[in-house]
Amino acid sequence: xxxxxxxxxxxxxxxxxxxxxxxxxxxxxxxxxxxxxxxxxxxxxxxxxxxxxxxxxxxxxxxxxxxxxxxxxxxxxxxxxxxxxxxxxxxxxxxxxxxxxxxxxxxxxxxxxxxxxxxxxxxxxxxxxxxxxxxxxxxxxxxxxxxxxxxxxxxxxxxxxxxxxxxxxxxxxxxxxxxxxxxxxxxxxxxxxxxxxxxxxxxxxxxxxxxxxxxxxxxxxxxxxxxxxxxxxxxxxxxxxxxxxxxxxxxxxxxxxxxxxxxxxxxxxxxxxxxxxxxxxxxxxxxxxxxxxxxxxxxxxxxxxxxxxxxxxxxxxxxxxxxxxxxxxxxxxxxxxxxxxxxxxxxxxxxxxxxxxxxxxxxxxxxxxxxxxxxxxxxxxxxxxxxxxxxxxxxxxxxxxxxxxxxxxxxxxxxxxxxxxxxxxxxxxxxxxxxxxxxxxxxxxxxxxxxxxxxxxxxxxxxxxxxxxxxxxxxxxxxxxxxxxxxxxxxxxxxxxxxxxxxxxxxxxxxxxxxxxxxxxxxxxxxxxxxxxxxxxxxxxxxxxxxxxxxxxxxxxxxxxxxxxxxxxxxxxxxxxxxxxxxxxxxxxxxxxxxxxxxxxxxxxxxxxxxxxxxxxxxxxxxxxxxxxxxxxxxxxxxxxxxxxxxxxxxxxxxxxxxxxxxxxxxxxxxxxxxxxxxxxxxxxxxxxxxxxxxxxxxxxxxxxxxxxxxxx
Numbered sequence: 001x002x003x004x005x006x007x008x009x010x011x012x013x014x015x016x017x018x019x020x021x022x023x024x025x026x027x028x029x030x031x032x033x034x035x036x037x038x039x040x041x042x043x044x045x046x047x048x049x050x051x052x053x054x055x056x057x058x059x060x061x062x063x064x065x066x067x068x069x070x071x072x073x074x075x076x077x078x079x080x081x082x083x084x085x086x087x088x089x090x091x092x093x094x095x096x097x098x099x100x101x102x103x104x105x106x107x108x109x110x111x112x113x114x115x116x117x118x119x120x121x122x123x124x125x126x127x128x129x130x131x132x133x134x135x136x137x138x139x140x141x142x143x144x145x146x147x148x149x150x151x152x153x154x155x156x157x158x159x160x161x162x163x164x165x166x167x168x169x170x171x172x173x174x175x176x177x178x179x180x181x182x183x184x185x186x187x188x189x190x191x192x193x194x195x196x197x198x199x200x201x202x203x204x205x206x207x208x209x210x211x212x213x214x215x216x217x218x219x220x221x222x223x224x225x226x227x228x229x230x231x232x233x234x235x236x237x238x239x240x241x242x243x244x245x246x247x248x249x250x251x252x253x254x255x256x257x258x259x260x261x262x263x264x265x266x267x268x269x270x271x272x273x274x275x276x277x278x279x280x281x282x283x284x285x286x287x288x289x290x291x292x293x294x295x296x297x298x299x300x301x302x303x304x305x306x307x308x309x310x311x312x313x314x315x316x317x318x319x320x321x322x323x324x325x326x327x328x329x330x331x332x333x334x335x336x337x338x339x340x341x342x343x344x345x346x347x348x349x350x351x352x353x354x355x356x357x358x359x360x361x362x363x364x365x366x367x368x369x370x371x372x373x374x375x376x377x378x379x380x381x382x383x384x385x386x387x388x389x390x391x392x393x394x395x396x397x398x399x400x401x402x403x404x405x406x407x408x409x410x411x412x413x414x415x416x417x418x419x420x421x422x423x424x425x426x427x428x429x430x431x432x433x434x435x436x437x438x439x440x441x442x443x444x445x446x447x448x449x450x451x452x453x454x455x456x457x458x459x460x461x462x463x464x465x466x467x468x469x470x471x472x473x474x475x476x477x478x479x480x481x482x483x484x485x486x487x488x489x490x491x492x493x494x495x496x497x498x499x500x501x502x503x504x505x506x507x508x509x510x511x512x513x514x515x516x517x518x519x520x521x522x523x524x525x526x527x528x529x530x531x532x533x534x535x536x537x538x539x540x541x542x543x544x545x546x547x548x549x550x551x552x553x554x555x556x557x558x559x560x561x562x563x564x565x566x567x568x569x570x571x572x573x574x575x576x577x578x579x580x581x582x583x584x585x586x587x588x589x590x591x592x593x594x595x596x597x598x599x600x601x602x603x604x605x606x607x608x609x610x611x612x613x614x615x616x617x618x619x620x621x622x623x624x625x626x627x628x629x630x631x632x633x634x635x636x637x638x639x640x641x642x643x644x645x646x647x648x649x650x651x652x653x654x655x656x657x658x659x660x661x662x663x664x665x666x667x668x669x670x671x672x673x674x675x676x677x678x679x680x681x682x683x684x685x686x687x688x689x690x691x692x693x694x695x696x697x698x699x700x701x702x703x704x705x706x707x708x709x710x711x712x713x
Contacts, residue, residue, distance in 0.1 A: 042713070043088065044706040045095040052712050059087050065175045068168045069127075081520040084713060088518075096699040097186050104192070108184045116180055117143070124176055124183070129169065133405065143173070159369055159445040193695050197688035204680035208673075210622035215642040216667040218603055219615045221631055222595070223659040224587045226611035232583045242578050243571045250569040253701065256514040257535045258562035260499065262507045263523055264555040266481045268473040276346050279303075280337045280469050284348040287465060288334040295352065295465045305345070306468040309419050311427060312357045312461035317415035322349050322466055336467070344471050352463040359457035360410040363430050366397045368447040380447035384440045393451060406453050411461075426450075473553070485555050486546055495541050495559045514564065517710040522558060526550050531558050532710055539563075591660040592653045603650060603664045613659075633658035 041049040062083055067073065075083075101107070116122050120138040130142040150170050155163050243250075268276075283302045290298060299308040306319055315323045321340040329335040329351050336348025366383060370376040383400075387393055397404025414427050422443040429439050433452040441448045488505050492498045502509045510523060517536050521528035527549035534544045535558055544558040564573065571578075600606050607614055615630035622643040625636035635656045642665055645651060651663040 040708075040712065042707075042709045042711075043092075044704065045092055046099050046703045048095065050091065055087070055091075055709070055713075058091060059084065061171075061175060062087050064168065065172050068172050077526055084520070084709070085518075088707065088709060092700070092703075092705055093186070093696055094182050096696060096703055097182075097189050099703070100699065101185055101189055104189075106185060106188050106192070108181050108188070112184060113177070113180055116184065122180065122183075124180060128173070128176060147173075157369075161444060162367075190689070190692055190695070193692040194685070194689045197685075197692060199681040199684035199688065201677050201681075203684060204677045205675065207623070207684060208675050208680050210643070212671040212673050213621060213643065214618075214669050214671065215620045215645070215665050216618040217616070217620065217638075217642055217645075217663050217665045219617055219628060219630070219638075219661060219663055220603060220606040220609075220612050221615075221628070221656070221659040221661045222591045222609070222611050223613060223631060224584055224591075225658075227587045227590065229583055232586050234579050234582050234586075238582055239571065239575060239578050242582060243574065246578075247568060250574050252564050252567055252569055254516060254518075254707070255536075255566050256516050256564045257560060258511075258513045258564070259515055259522065259535055260495075260509055260511050260559040260561055261522060261531075262485075262498070262502060262509055262557050263525060264481060264485050264507065265550065266473050266478050266553050266555070268471045269477045272474045272477055273346075273471050275474070276469050276471055277337065277339075280346040280348060280467055283467050284334060284337050287348065287350050287467065290350075299465055299467065302467045303469055304467045305470060306466045307418075308465050309424065310463070311414075311419070311424070311431065312353075312355055312463055313415055314359070314411050314459065314461055317411065318462070318464055319343075319347075319466065319468060321345075321347060322464060325349075326351065326462065326464070339471075343468075346469050346471060347467060349464050349466040352465055354460060354462050356458050357431065357461040358455035359459055360408055360455070361430050361452055362406050362408050362454040363450060363452050364393060364397075364404055364406045365451070366393075366400060366402055366404060366449040368400070368449060369445065373445075376445075376447055377442070380440050380442075380449060383449050384438060387438060387449065387451070410457070478553075482546075482548075482555060485557075489543070489546055489557055493543065495543055495561070498543065498557075498559060511561075513562075518707050519710075521549075522556065525554060525556060527554075528556060529710070529713075531556055534558065535560055536710065588655045588660055592655070595653045595660065595662070601650070603662075606650075606662050628656075628658070628661075631656070631658040635661065637661075638663065 040052055042052050042055045043050045063075075066083065067075070117125065117140055120126075120140055122138075125138040128138065128143075130139055130146065131137060132139040132142070146169065150166055153163075153166060158166075280302075287298070292298060295308045296310060299306075315326065318326070321338075321342065325335050325338075329349075331351050331353060334348060334350045337346055338348070339345070340347055368376055368380040368383060370379050383396060386396060394404040409427075409430055414423075419427060425441060426443065426448070429441055429450055430452065433439055433450070435452055435455055437452055439450045441450055485507075488501075488507065489498075492501050492505075499509060512523065515522065515532075515535060517532070519532065522531050522535070528547060531544060531547045531549070538544070538560045540560055540562055542560045544556075544560075547556040547558075548554070549556050562573075564570075595606075595609070598605075598609060600609070606612060613630040615628055617626050617628060617638065620626045620639050620642050622639045624639065625634045626638040627634050628638070633656070635658070637654055637656060638661065641651055641654055641663055645663065645665045647665055647668065649664065651661075654661045654663070
């Protein structure tokens with residue numbers, strides 16, 4: 001196990017980068033196992049269905065790769081949900097591209113993939129374990145050696161942990177290889193689209209001028225906020241006309257739901273807190289009088305959220321509230337109990353010892369395995385004896401099929417992680433041995449001959465036994481909250497009654513519009529998948545049952561208020577948005593009419609007008625929108641008008657984002673840059689490439705993608 005940990009700490013956690021952002025691997029956990037009898041589809045792309053079982057296989061593959069690359073065994077719900085989305089997104093994108101590539105005859109050959117591996121610069125390759133220890137770059141020879149070793153591997157002569165590691169590494173490589181093919185196909189398809197977009201000398205000159213020509217100006221503006229909204233009348237006909245004009249913007253590609261809901265979070269009562277305070281106080285008394293080598297068991301018996309590990313830790317590894325109070329206690333003494341509001345805990349701690357310890361240790365090792373434990377020990381003792389009598393460590397390691405190379409381990413590699421068993425034994429040995437000292441460790445199914453080579457970064461570290469207990473509600477408190485909420489729902493069984501009486505009963509009614517089935521719950525609350533399923537099977541006006549959710553500390557009731565079918569949102573649904581736009585337009589018309597009537601001919605005259613704010617804006621270009629501090633708004637039109645304005649001449653009133661503007665340019669300059677048509681065309685080509693990368697959205701809309709994962713996952 002120690003070897004596995006040392007391998008995994010050589011580099012950063014894996015981040016798999018794939019062209020076009022098709023794959024963004026985020027740590028996630030295995031999904032619930034789908035029952036064998038479930039054979040329904042979780043989605044469809046271009047008429048091709050994806051079954052729940054097939055989807056599960058893809059998820060398992062992604063999950064195992066992420067676990068292997070990050071060196072973790074379990075993953076939380078949030079990470080699980082993230083990986084669910086990435087599995088689906090990558091599947092859909094791959095299918096979209098494969099469909100188009102097939103029409104065009106685009107393929108990826110084995111020769112192409114081998115060329116990518118030989119080049120070794122692909123981001124995915126750079127993040128694999130096959131990296132040169134000196135340069136950190138991908139090493140194709142290391143990959144080749146692994147593949148050869150794996151093919152010849154005799155599992156009967158290797159420890160189970162090493163077999164598991166090699167199996168995982170092989171699956172990881174097969175996954176990378178598959179995604180190299182998919183990524184390459186996507187790159188070729190995107191390149192085909194990008195090459196269809198051309199830049200030319202005229203466009204290059206225009207782009208250059210837009211960037212290097214700068215203007216300084218004075219600005220006067222009348223903000224739209226200077227006119228009260230209620231003074232503007234908006235007619236239904238005006239709303240209808242604007243809706244018809246912008247209807248395509250309101251197209252709904254998938255069905256959504258509007259809901260209201262009440263989320264009740266149960267918290268500890270004063271009586272609950274008093275009970276926990278009493279328990280921590282009793283444990284603190286025991287901690288003060290305890291003189292034992294087994295603080296691990298004692299702290300575990302207290303129910304502490306912060307386990308004791310018999311290692312010297314830096315202050316940064318301790319809870320922040322403990323670190324803040326550490327200087328207030330001497331060795332062997334106890335601090336507390338005290339309440340920490342930032343994490344809602346009752347705490348106490350005992351400073352056991354303090355020492356100057358190296359923060360980084362260089363070590364090397366030889367793993368020893370034989371056919372049984374006795375032979376393993378004899379062989380390990382023999383190797384240790386040989387080293388002590390002058391045998392070369394590296395040469396001995398090579399004799400047993402290992403490199404014997406040195407590795408560094410620092411406190412950052414093991415602090416704030418769960419360490420026990422063989423891992424703890426290994427880290428304790430590494431951090432406690434002196435330079436050049438040797439140890440023969442019995443770990444799991446084998447032994448490790450360990451030698452510390454060097455140490456650096458001496459600093460003060462601490463052993464601290466911490467009792468940290470969350471202030472949690474009791475069963476009685478939860479039952480009381482549950483009964484009260486259940487009674488409220490029973491009495492107010494309809495949507496209208498709940499809306500009318502929730503506030504008076506002490507419940508806050510929340511609202512969520514455009515809830516999609518691709519989400520993983522309601523209101524960001526854990527464990528609300530069933531509530532989401534209900535929302536997409538209910539009818540407007542329905543009230544759900546009471547759901548127990550969260551971390552077993554929340555209750556939820558959902559009210560379905562509306563359904564937006566696939567197609568176009570209705571005028572009623574977007575009325576407020578359209579009304580705000582019409583109001584702004586009418587304000588602009590009114591302000592512009594007032595400015596015209598004032599017949600101002602100088603900037604000084606504009607400054608004296610009612611509600612006018614003024615500002616100066618410098619270094620404005622056509623290529624970038626200007627920010628006007630006086631309006632707290634970005635105003636793209638300023639650059640366009642200023643680029644053609646005459647010096648010291650007033651512009652006509654301009655309708656901006658936050659008000660009506662009048663400009664007067666008082667200075668123009670050109671950056672000291674030389675026009676290079678090739679450079680500009682290359683820059684434009686990069687812009688075209690970004691535009692071309694949006695092709696996936698168009699393919700998605702035409703592919704009839706159906707996502708019904710929420711029914712199963």
